Amino acid sequence: MTAGNGRRVGSPYAPHTDADEEAMLDAVGVDSAEDLFDIPDEVRFDGEFGVDSADEQELRNAMADLFSRNEELTEFLGRGHHAHYVPALVDDLSRRSEFLTSYTQYQPEIAQGFLQVLFEYQSMLVELTGLPVANCSMYDAATALAEAALLANRLRRGASGHRVLVPEHLHEGRLGVLENYLDGAAMEIGEYPMTDGAVDVDALADLVDDETVMVYAETPTVRGVIEERLADIGDLAHDNDALFCLGSDLVALALLEEPASVGADVVVGEAGALGLGTAYGMGLGIFATREEYLRQVPGRLVGVSEDSADMRAFTLTLQTREQHIRKERATSNICTNQAWVALRTAMHMAWLGPDRLVDLAERAVTDARDLAARLDELSGVKAPLYDRHHFREFVVRTDQPAPAITNDLAGRGFAVHALTDHHLQVCITDANADAADGLVAAFEEVI
Amino acid sequence: MNFDQARFSRDDEYEPLLSEKDSTTVEVDSEGVLPDDLTRDELTLPALSEPQLARHYTRLSQMNYSVELGPYPLGSCTMKYNPSFTEDVAADPNAGVHPDRSDRTIQGTLGLLHGLQEYLADIGGMDAVTLQPPAGAAGEFTGILVAKAYHESRGDDRSEIIIPSSAHGTNFASAAMAGYDVVELPSDDDGRVDMEALDAAVSEETAALMLTNPNTLGLFERDIVDIAELVHDAGGLLYYDGANLNALLGRARPGDMGFDIMHYNVHKTFATPHGGGGPGAGPVGVVDELAEFLPSPMVRETAAGYEQYEPESSIGKVHGFAGNWLVLVKAYAYIARLGDAGLADASAKAVLNANYLASQIDLEVPYGPFHHEFAATSGERDAADVAKRMLDYGVHPPTTKWPELVSQAMLTEPTEVEDKASLDDLAHAFNAAYADSDEALETAPSKTSARRIDQVSAARNPRLSWRALGDDE
Numbered sequence: 040m041t042a043g044n045g046r047r048v049g050s051p052y053a054p055h056t057d058a059d060e061e062a063m064l065d066a067v068g069v070d071s072a073e074d075l076f077d078i079p080d081e082v083r084f085d086g087e088f089g090v091d092s093a094d095e096q097e098l099r100n101a102m103a104d105l106f107s108r109n110e111e112l113t114e115f116l117g118r119g120h121h122a123h124y125v126p127a128l129v130d131d132l133s134r135r136s137e138f139l140t141s142y143t144q145y146q147p148e149i150a151q152g153f154l155q156v157l158f159e160y161q162s163m164l165v166e167l168t169g170l171p172v173a174n175c176s177m178y179d180a181a182t183a184l185a186e187a188a189l190l191a192n193r194l195r196r197g198a199s200g201h202r203v204l205v206p207e208h209l210h211e212g213r214l215g216v217l218e219n220y221l222d223g224a225a226m227e228i229g230e231y232p233m234t235d236g237a238v239d240v241d242a243l244a245d246l247v248d249d250e251t252v253m254v255y256a257e258t259p260t261v262r263g264v265i266e267e268r269l270a271d272i273g274d275l276a277h278d279n280d281a282l283f284c285l286g287s288d289l290v291a292l293a294l295l296e297e298p299a300s301v302g303a304d305v306v307v308g309e310a311g312a313l314g315l316g317t318a319y320g321m322g323l324g325i326f327a328t329r330e331e332y333l334r335q336v337p338g339r340l341v342g343v344s345e346d347s348a349d350m351r352a353f354t355l356t357l358q359t360r361e362q363h364i365r366k367e368r369a370t371s372n373i374c375t376n377q378a379w380v381a382l383r384t385a386m387h388m389a390w391l392g393p394d395r396l397v398d399l400a401e402r403a404v405t406d407a408r409d410l411a412a413r414l415d416e417l418s419g420v421k422a423p424l425y426d427r428h429h430f431r432e433f434v435v436r437t438d439q440p441a442p443a444i445t446n447d448l449a450g451r452g453f454a455v456h457a458l459t460d461h462h463l464q465v466c467i468t469d470a471n472a473d474a475a476d477g478l479v480a481a482f483e484e485v486i
Numbered sequence: 487m488n489f490d491q492a493r494f495s496r497d498d499e500y501e502p503l504l505s506e507k508d509s510t511t512v513e514v515d516s517e518g519v520l521p522d523d524l525t526r527d528e529l530t531l532p533a534l535s536e537p538q539l540a541r542h543y544t545r546l547s548q549m550n551y552s553v554e555l556g557p558y559p560l561g562s563c564t565m566k567y568n569p570s571f572t573e574d575v576a577a578d579p580n581a582g583v584h585p586d587r588s589d590r591t592i593q594g595t596l597g598l599l600h601g602l603q604e605y606l607a608d609i610g611g612m613d614a615v616t617l618q619p620p621a622g623a624a625g626e627f628t629g630i631l632v633a634k635a636y637h638e639s640r641g642d643d644r645s646e647i648i649i650p651s652s653a654h655g656t657n658f659a660s661a662a663m664a665g666y667d668v669v670e671l672p673s674d675d676d677g678r679v680d681m682e683a684l685d686a687a688v689s690e691e692t693a694a695l696m697l698t699n700p701n702t703l704g705l706f707e708r709d710i711v712d713i714a715e716l717v718h719d720a721g722g723l724l725y726y727d728g729a730n731l732n733a734l735l736g737r738a739r740p741g742d743m744g745f746d747i748m749h750y751n752v753h754k755t756f757a758t759p760h761g762g763g764g765p766g767a768g769p770v771g772v773v774d775e776l777a778e779f780l781p782s783p784m785v786r787e788t789a790a791g792y793e794q795y796e797p798e799s800s801i802g803k804v805h806g807f808a809g810n811w812l813v814l815v816k817a818y819a820y821i822a823r824l825g826d827a828g829l830a831d832a833s834a835k836a837v838l839n840a841n842y843l844a845s846q847i848d849l850e851v852p853y854g855p856f857h858h859e860f861a862a863t864s865g866e867r868d869a870a871d872v873a874k875r876m877l878d879y880g881v882h883p884p885t886t887k888w889p890e891l892v893s894q895a896m897l898t899e900p901t902e903v904e905d906k907a908s909l910d911d912l913a914h915a916f917n918a919a920y921a922d923s924d925e926a927l928e929t930a931p932s933k934t935s936a937r938r939i940d941q942v943s944a945a946r947n948p949r950l951s952w953r954a955l956g957d958d959e
Contacts, residue, residue: 049831050824052567052757052903055838059906063842072834075841077706077855082743084736088608092825095571102819106580108594116584119806128536130577136554137547140568143763145560145885148934149491149877151500152550153762156543159504162951166530172950176764178620181806189663215782215803219631223665265524294514297526319595320585320807321620321765333948339763343955344944346937347929351499356944362623362659363888367668372659375621375753377810379761386543389504392533393512401519428520449591456586 051095112454113474117432117466118261119180119210120320121288121312123399124469125383126390129314133383143339143375147354148346154353157378158341160385167292168306169299170327174338176310176377177324181213183307184255184286185220186326186337186371190305191253191282192224193335193370198280200250201226204243207233210261212320213286226252236264236425236434240271247279257286257308258295262464263407263432264425265295273302288312289325289388291430294400304329313391314383317470323380334360337371339378399469403431406467406475411435413479414465419486424462432466434458439486447485453478487911489880492548493935500935501545504532505952549935550762551882557904557912559843561859561885561897562654562702564732564754566832569823572758572816581815585807589793596792599808600785602769602818609821609829610728610748611741612771616780618809622729625749625768626660626696628781628804632747632772633694633723634664635779635801642721644693650679652703652889654729657696666693673891677703677853679713692722699726699743700733702889702897704840704856714744723747723776728768731755732901733837733858736830746773752817759816767813783808833858835902839909843900846913848920852892859899861892864920869894871927872919878933879915 055063060072069075093101114122133139137152144150157175164173177183188203195201203221205214207230217228229251231243238256247254254276258266266272269285276283285303287295289310298306311322328336334357342356362369391399407429414422414435423433437444441457448455453474456464467475494501510533516525534542552558558565575581583592603615619625630647637644647661650671658668669687674680678701688695695717699707707713714724726740726748732755740748752758753766760766772780781804783794824832836858844851849862862884864872873883873896884898896916900909919927931938949955 050828050835050902052569053831053835054903054905055835056905060838063838063906063909066845067838067841068845069841072838075837075855076737076857077708078734078738079706079708079711081711082738084611084739084742088605088736088826088829090605090608090821090825090829092828093822095569095823098819098823099571099575101822102575102598103578103580105597106578106594108597109580109583110591111580112587112591114584114587116586118586120585122582122584126536128540132540132543132547134573135544135547137550137552139552139573139759139761140554141550141552141762142558142560142563142565142760142882146551146873146877146883147939148874148931148936149551149882150762151935152546152548155501155503155546155549157762158950159952162503162505162953163531165951165953171954178624178765178810179806181803182620182624210806212803212806216806219802219804220663222631222634223663225665265520267524293529294516294520294525296524300526317582317584319583319811320805321809321811321813322806340948340950342944343949344940346939348937349498350495350936352936352939354939354941354944356941356950357948359945361655363655366655366658367662369655369659369662372623372627372656372663373621374623374654374656375760375764375766377620377765378763379759380765382762386539389532389534389539389542390536393510393529393531394533396531397512397514397516397529401516404516404519428524445588449588454584454587454591 112449112452113471114454115465115467115471115478116454116456118456118464119309121431121468122317122470123312125314125316125387128390129383129386132386138382139379144355151353154341156382156385158353160381161341163385163388164325164327167289168327169297170306171330172333172336173327174336174340176381177326177338178377179322179324180286180307180309181216183324183326184213185217187284187305187307188217188221188253189224190332190335192226195252198252201252202229202250203253203255204229204231204246204251205255206231206238206257208260208262236262236427237266238268238272240268243272244275247275247281249279251279251281253282253284255284255286259291259430262434263429265428265430269296269301277302290400290403293396310384311380314387315380323377323384335370336360338373338376402469406472407431407433410465410467410475414482417483417486431468432464435463435465437461437463437486444485448481451481453481487880490933491935494545503952504542507538508532508534556881557900557908558882559884559898559900559912561899562729564899564901565760566757566901567903568757568759569820572819575819576812576815593791596785598815598818600787600792602814603785605821606750606769607771610750610771611739612748613774614777614780615769615771616784617769617814618781618805619768619770620805620810621764621766622749622751622768623656623660624804625770626656627663628770629725629747629749630661630664631801632776632779635799636776637693639799644691646691647693648687648695652701652891653696653698654727657727677705677891678707679709681709684713684716688716688720688722690720692717692720694723694725696725696727698730700730700857703853703861704859705853706857710743729754730858733833735833736826737833746776752813756817757820758813765810765813767810832902839900839902839904843898843909843913847916849916859897861889862896862898863892864894864896867920869896874938875919875922875927875930876915877931879918881912881915
């Protein structure tokens, strides 16, 4: 199809020449591709969407203009979406089209490369969590948490109740997703209180009972607090035949207590903190668990087998758990997941190696501590609000209204989150640490 | 076409695992950072240099097939070419903002989201669209939650979702996750919805009928208007599974057919890369009456600029934040690049390609007229074996043994991006494999990095991490 000016007006990605198109129509026995559409007239659409085709260069310029309308602020934002410096190797190799433009590995013989990367991703999660089974991704931390709750419920079908206990400080997105996933399973959510930013274990002990199928706790919490009594929380869950689900992220897992050692039955959380960068909340959900729950795991699993030449080979496995085989009795409806993000995260972890990964995690503690101490020196500011150890982020109490402070900081080039009228949350990683001096100076000006 | 996939191997392994190249245990001694009882004792991971990693991943990439290497005609998967420029657009540093930013500082991001909401609404004939669901199945789940919220808002307690037996497995699973009983609907002799069976299935318990159109055989549901009337008269809603939307662009819209809710698979129809299994995105469109139930936040345009808002009776969240942002950017770029003419041409060429390919293969195609995909049958030959043999010809085979309505099905969707020569190669692979000896089929493939893989032993003895390999090797 060409317009009067000779420019192609069809899809630039449909490569047919006029001659080929003619030959193909002949072979099919129709005059026009339009003759192949078997659509009743009453539902034919003859309107327009009103979108003009654009050439690539024009469009790239237009989209660069559009994105330039985002103000260039240095972000000290976290709350479940964290960015660390992503090495060039990750961008470079993850964009190889063999990885990027492949499909789910339904034909494993021709997809060994991606399967091995996913197997290595699962293996690294096993090292970090101490749990023997990790799937090759959930959409994000919120959906991973919700899937964990559904798994717990399946294991406790005979329980007298179906309640999941979650911390008072929980990201609104995680709580919201959890509510939606639990609704269809007739489950309910109970909230347990926190004291000085960490789990109030005594209060939790009063709430957990035989109607509880899962107790969820996070370290670090959504407010950056490192939980100190994880093993006690795990014991409370287990004493009541409930699962203990621990939320964390890959960087934190490299430093903090190993989940298996505190009794975690399922580990969920966000893995996109490595490999993805700031992506408006897009993520990568961690899901790891014990061997005995293997048949209840949601999502894809890559396992090892042998090929007919007796060589070790990788394949998707235990697919009878999944929707394309088990339909309404599947462990989850998940099909397309976040495989390519898992590939990027695996590359980033491999690039760091154990030493630098632990260093990065230690910096998340020390940089946050140092920044909080500097802010605490300013008058009318208390940082951190909680007398706890923190990871990456912390809450700041300000005498002046927090929303006004964030506005003024934005005017000086910094984005900080206003949690409540007099509380801010500040997050520091290697991606923004070089701007910490500027943030402190700006803070001093605006309060 | 001759084909040999790259194969790096030594002894009884292909490329060694990272852990076989190095395994380093570091003691975590964080004195001065955290008290000892709050940290782990040690961490074991590979410690490799960048050149070693570059070689590792490049080798692995060469042991992986992709749409940039050749045709990938998986039925219902729409594996079309992913334009390179969309990657660059998504990598724009200004596009990478945090979701806690205030609306007024991210007008570019919100502008794109608003623009995509509008594009998709127009393309689907819907009134409002959420971009939050991170995949097609998540879109289904979202759409069913919206239907549930709608019925509940009217004090109408319904318990069933009707789904044709030929539908995608996710439909059944999504309906069940939302707490519904699934009523499975048989197909009629023509491969379409059996109207009598539908009439019998529809009742005051019907919350919705989930339908793919064209269906998974590539057939347009000609009775769609009657189907919609039947379901609506019983107070149910009509849900459109967008997996096959690539057949209809610019020619028919789900909204005009009577659908109330739909999801779009942007990693199918709108050419965002599938990434070996995601990330995708599954935006959901609805008619006006259901817009108040959509997830929060949505984006709207006001005199002061774009702003996020919570719909009045929102179901809440289906993703922790705003979904798979990078994927949405690429979908927007694709739609804007093609425009009306390009989108309509994409569907025309997708349908032409499927019909041409079917005309060139020796396998029977029992149902038609089909659109962008067709279900061939390998008859007496095992479809899975034929598929394995096709790999040796340097093409990816179709989806096999699904839908079950066709025995030994090979569900084939070439998409619009293949030219005639490529389709001829594909037809040759079909025909040569189909005609090959039983022995050749059973021992295939031989040109791929790995030979035929034993699925049974993988499942019987699950080894899911390199630690597990240490136990028995």
